[in-house]
Amino acid sequence: MFDIDQVKFDSQGLVPGIVQTPGGEVRMLAYLSRESLARTLASGYVTFWSRSRKSLWTKGETSGNRLKLLEVRADCDGDALLILARPEGPTCHRGTDSCFEGETLPQPWLERLEDVLRQRKATASVDGSYTQKLFARGVDRIGKKVVEEAGEVVIGAKNFAADPSGLHRDEFLGEAADLLFHLQMLLVSQGFSLQDAALVLRERHRQRS
Numbered sequence: 224m225f226d227i228d229q230v231k232f233d234s235q236g237l238v239p240g241i242v243q244t245p246g247g248e249v250r251m252l253a254y255l256s257r258e259s260l261a262r263t264l265a266s267g268y269v270t271f272w273s274r275s276r277k278s279l280w281t282k283g284e285t286s287g288n289r290l291k292l293l294e295v296r297a298d299c300d301g302d303a304l305l306i307l308a309r310p311e312g313p314t315c316h317r318g319t320d321s322c323f324e325g326e327t328l329p330q331p332w333l334e335r336l337e338d339v340l341r342q343r344k345a346t347a348s349v350d351g352s353y354t355q356k357l358f359a360r361g362v363d364r365i366g367k368k369v370v371e372e373a374g375e376v377v378i379g380a381k382n383f384a385a386d387p388s389g390l391h392r393d394e395f396l397g398e399a400a401d402l403l404f405h406l407q408m409l410l411v412s413q414g415f416s417l418q419d420a421a422l423v424l425r426e427r428h429r430q431r432s
Contacts, residue, residue, distance in 0.1 A: 245418030246334030288312030
């Protein structure tokens with residue numbers, strides 16, 4: 224649980240917060256008061272302090288393009304925050320993903336793929352594309368594909384270990400890519416992402432180190 228008392232608010236009672244996506248894309252910078260930070264932590268959606276309106280504002284409260292909170296981190300001095308959040312649409316008021324560019328910033332590949340998978344899930348149909356069909360058939364069918372692909376990865380690894388040629392290298396990496404794709408589908412089908420699983424791994428490492 225994030226400790227608000229570690230934050231050093233400035234003379235106006237504010238602290239800058241940089242919003243970053245799970246894939247590392249910087250979306251915006253705005254200011255938070257103690258109250259807005261507390262509301263962010265309590266609600267799970269990022270809330271700032273508007274210096275112009277002198278009031279709280281939850282990002283996306285009118286547009287619907289909210290920022291779903293994943294984690295808050297204070298810097299080493301406690302006078303700046305890094306806010307990891309999953310955007311629910313464009314972040315900038317101009318309609319672009321980021322406030323730092325006039326055009327949409329390129330997202331890391333896995334995050335872009337995840338966005339595509341969410342779109343396929345929203346339009347799932349037995350008459351659609353491969354991913355739309357899988358989403359339409361539900362968690363059992365996607366889970367079966369994960370199990371199948373995991374088996375193929377093991378076979379590919381054993382083939383490569385026995386004969387580390389270019390052919391078996393491509394086979395092994397190709398099967399690993401298929402497994403990663405279907406695991407990502409399974410996570411998205413349940414409302415999660417690869418980043419959510421990565422955060423669990425990181426927390427385990429922290430607890431054991």
